[in-house]
Amino acid sequence: MLRFVVRRLLQMLGVLLVLSFLVFVWLRSLPGGPVSALLGERQTEARRQALEQALGLDQPLPVQYVRFMQRAFSGDFGVSTQVLPGEDALDIFLTRLPATLELSFFALVIAIALGIPLGYVAARRKGTPLDTATVIFSLVGVAVPVFFTAFLLKYFFAVEWNLLPVSGRQSIGLDATRVTGLFVLDGILTREWDAAWDALKHLVLPSLALATIPFAVVFRITRASVLDVMDEDYVRTAEAKGLTARVIRGRHVLRNAMLPVVTTVGLQVGALLSGAVLTETVFSWRGVGQALAEGFLQKDYPVLQVLIMAAAAIYVLVNLLVDITYALIDPRIRTR
């Protein structure tokens, strides 16, 4: 098991190292590049050269990369040029991470809490109108652009019916104590129940919108997986042995059907990260996704570099964790 984990970790580092080089080279090889972005309209040839020299951009690419990596290992990823000029790029990521974590966590909880039971029920009643209806619902869920779902929720629940807050993470003027940066958890930890409740109300619409894509996927995988497992010989054996339907369902069908679902949930982290860029923009949710959206629009290279690398690292790391979980559940993989 230890060997398995170590090998996966090394593989992961390899992928990330290659990726860091690709992102680095790529951001610098484009027409314009960081210097044009910095100078904007005031660009002249002399200014350009002076700035390139000051930033070390006149050096060959491999030299620049080594320098970048040296600084990166000491935690210096450069300074934001556009989104929050002068702010440390890594700090921007770290201060915004809790907001995105909170949002993604609730979205994932919603997706799992709805997707698995519905998928299971749909599989048990395959071919009934209930099954057809849920399958169509999940297909429509995929076909609706995430930001439009966000729009619809915001338009009806916040603007038209005024049931929930329109945007942001907490009401302005609410004096809440910060502990972790996860607002709901902060409220619970400090026993500021009104702050926790307020943060929770702000979370409902964005996390519902963000949950649509992972929900559709979790639902479909659960349904397909339960259908597969119900056909297995060991389920028939269990039935022949005269086990009660409840035991068969819980111990034989559901537990085995959960294997592919676990992996799928891990893969949804990618969809959550991309979806967060859109959802956070609609709801002015000050998280990593919104910073990314601003970075894209304003071509803030240091910020983009940190955020893209961090997103890839999170994605790869979560999938590593999923693989380990998977190996723990399924002994066949461990022994390979």
Add this chain to the structure above:
Amino acid sequence: MNTDDQTPGPSRERSTYASRRKDRIDALASASAEDEEGGVSLIVSAWRRLRRNPVFLVGLAITITFVVLAITSPWLAPWDPAARPLLDDIRPQSNPVPGPEAGHPLGGDDKGRDLLSRLLVGSQQTLIVGVFATLFGLIGGITLGTIAGAFGGWTDSVVMRVVDVMLSIPSLLLAFTIAALASSPSQWTLIIAIAAVQVPIFARLLRGSMLGQRASDHVLAARSLGVKPHAIVFRHMLPNALGPVIVQATLVLAVAIIDAAALSFLGLGNPDDRRPEWGQMLGAAQPYLGQAPHLAFYPAACIIVVALGFTLMGESLREALDPKTRR
């Protein structure tokens, strides 16, 4: 001795990160390995089942309607999508978006252009974005996948490691990045951004089914008859390996249209809105969501219906071609 080396390649890969994503791609690839069922070819038997499948027929009907509309839209649209016949009706304070009136059944947009005409012409632009993004992704993926699958060995390893690195960035995020890095955004940078994300998926898919072909009897027969290697790759392996790639392409058409909308929404799309694509119209409607939600609802509904059409068709094609469901 390292126990890991005892199992052959594909099954060992099962436990790498993102392996399920790859497994899903590979499972689809292996669907093409079997091609006979009691003397009836895979395509014939798939078509027999599809003909009676209501899900497929609905998807097909939506797709055909969309394509016909897209092709004929220049003649159907009552107005030039760039003309501004309703400009005089705009009152910045009270009425920023002209409502329906004679000759303009859906009213106008925020710049006084006829909404119906823009939606119609939009179908054409949307089709162009979807088809070209899929096509470019397909060409890139087929090239990489063919190289990897045809040569095998270290060429295969190098190409597939590059593909793995590309798969390590969440796909939509990669599309955002590529689009954001374009120095002058246009419809083509949008298309390329969406296409690039699809390349590693197509490459992996095609390589999987090419590897299946390499071991098959008809390739062995061709080789022993002395058929030249490039002829084996292009005449014997590639055509037989394309089935799952075509299924994926149908699904990618839907994804491309939705992704285009997301890119336009973030302001990374085509800045020229004289001939809009639906995603662009949806993105441009944002500021007016309070006063004129229909500006967003019409293009959104079009996107949803068309994306659903392609998805229904692709999913039922996938099911029909999967040997597991042919019981």
